[in-house]
Amino acid sequence: MQTLRGPGSSADDEQRRLDESAVYPETVDVNIRQLDPIPAPRAFIRDLPLSREQIELVLRSRQEIRDVLHGRDDRLLVIVGPCSIHDPKAALEYASRLAKVREQVSDDLLIVMRAYFEKPRTTVGWKGLINDPDLDGTFDIRKGMWLARKTLTSLLSLGLPVGIEWLDPITPQYFSDAISWGAIGARNTESQVHRELASGLSMPVGFKNSTDGNVQAAADSCYASAFEHHFLSVNLDGQVISVETKGNPDCHVILRGSASGPNYGPSHVRSAIEALRSSQASSTSSYGVLIDAAHGNCGKDERVEAQVVEELAGRVAAGEPGILGVMMESFLLGGHQKPGPVDQLIFGQSVTDSCIPWERTSELLYTLARAVRQRRQHQQGGRVAV
Template identity: 30%
Template sequence: MFNLINLKRIKKDLNFIYINNIFLKNIILKKIKKFILIIGPCSISNIKDFIFYLKKIKNNFKNILLIIRIYYEKPRTNIGWKGFVYDPYIDESYSINDSIYIIRRLLLDISKFFYLGTECLNFFLINYFIDCISWICIGARTVQSQIHREFCSNLNCIVGIKNDIYGDFNVLKDSLLSIMNKQCFINFFEKTSFIYSKGNKYVQFVLRGGKEPNFSKKIITNQSLIIDCSHSNSLKISINQIYVFENILNQILLLKNINGVMFEHYIYNGNQDIKNKKFGLSITDSCLNFKFYFLFLKKINDLQCF
């Protein structure tokens, strides 16, 4: 379907990803003491800007594991730009052949240096990129999807499942049960086949807020937790991510199952209209800039509980 014959992973790189994934799994199993920091723009829209951003990212703290958000598609409540993979030139040309190739080439390059995380929205597309990914999220709009749950039960990487847009915690528990258990389902990627999954025990809950923020609620669970400082937890105001983060720092010492936090973070503060195309500004959700990134690192490191 797509000409990706020259973009295959070499064995050395596959081994590198495999080892990284084992290391990350041991963190959520509490065998290794590290705190997970997931950062990156709401969505990638310009590859040159994104590479500039990555060159600025540094992590000198041994107790922090960094995962870069690379969200190439965006869920929509109604209509709007659905992400780089569908419309890479932001001109409604929908050059998907180009975007698949560009994204895979990018992932092959940067996965040698970073742990990468993305959202599994279209589970057909993720098959083109899965060998570069260490952390996959099921979003608030797809967390109840049986097809997504089945697919994730067959993955060999960590899956973060977000609460739904209403903040229903029971949905998380249902998804967890489904993903962790064996499934039989039909796969249509490349050729139709039956998949018999063994289940995926490496699952995290991601609290992103619902009708109201839920980062400060006392969730009774032994499951690994990631707190999404953006979205409904920040009331979709990017600077509020700081206040969410400050609250979480106080909880970490009490709730040992908070393994990490997630931020929408980019080159410059704020966002812009999709037509403007200014350097370093998100064209979807508003983001925080680099000043806050270094603040995050220092404050997490100062906890000294990892």
């Protein structure tokens, strides 16, 4: 056992004892097969830097999202894209189509592309592009990290702001400069680690209700993340550091349903806002929530998901308060397929949850845009052509 340094011990003696006894191979890494070093975040950022135009897009879109969340912008926030990105080529083709629609509806919708590279699993399964980029069990995480950042810079080049789920507490150092909106998933909404993480992130962050449908947990996360926190992390050079955050005032709740059923109805929205207010969360609680049309709100059926979006559009058009945004899982093709090597997969189809096909997605985006215009007319006491 390492002993304390006595009055007669020299610094060299102490260092020698530490070198000899600080690590015990018999008790360390018992269940670790291999340790593969990954370059520090700065190396990835240096190799794939953001241009000035991309930086301005990220900064501008973050502020626009804040304005929607705080009621200063009456557009609807729409987070839309694949359940997960497994093929960057297919993701970029999808993005090129989305960018054109985004430009056409920009007066009514604030569209952010969903670009998820990490997938939490209830038990086991493919955990995303970062973890296993070749979908073959080789787990080349270094390649996955590079592909993820490369994909992000490509999306920004198309003029699309990007949303992501934060799962691992280290990856934000590699990607957060390129992200306009983040989410904490249902499995992590009560995690202290993720509340601390959200408190220091530079973009608005949405907390989903927990998998059992508990909305109070997400509301409490918004409250906790608005405060300063102190915790261990790594810096851009990969060094372990002690972090002191300022708190994030732009956290909000996402209703995503649960195994017990959906929670996107008007009463659910009202209850969620009440939970936020009772938790004394940040001022975003005064305005509303985001609604995820996928997951428990559609039973993971993309046809039902599209119907949920249409229903939400109708409620927005009627002027229902509290709906700040909508989330959709959408890809080039509808449905999903089992993961496998990319060259053996159907191009543009999800390998995780089922997605709404592009043609239907496009229709829904225009429907949502029309609903926002109708809401404006409703609030002004006029009429709008449909």
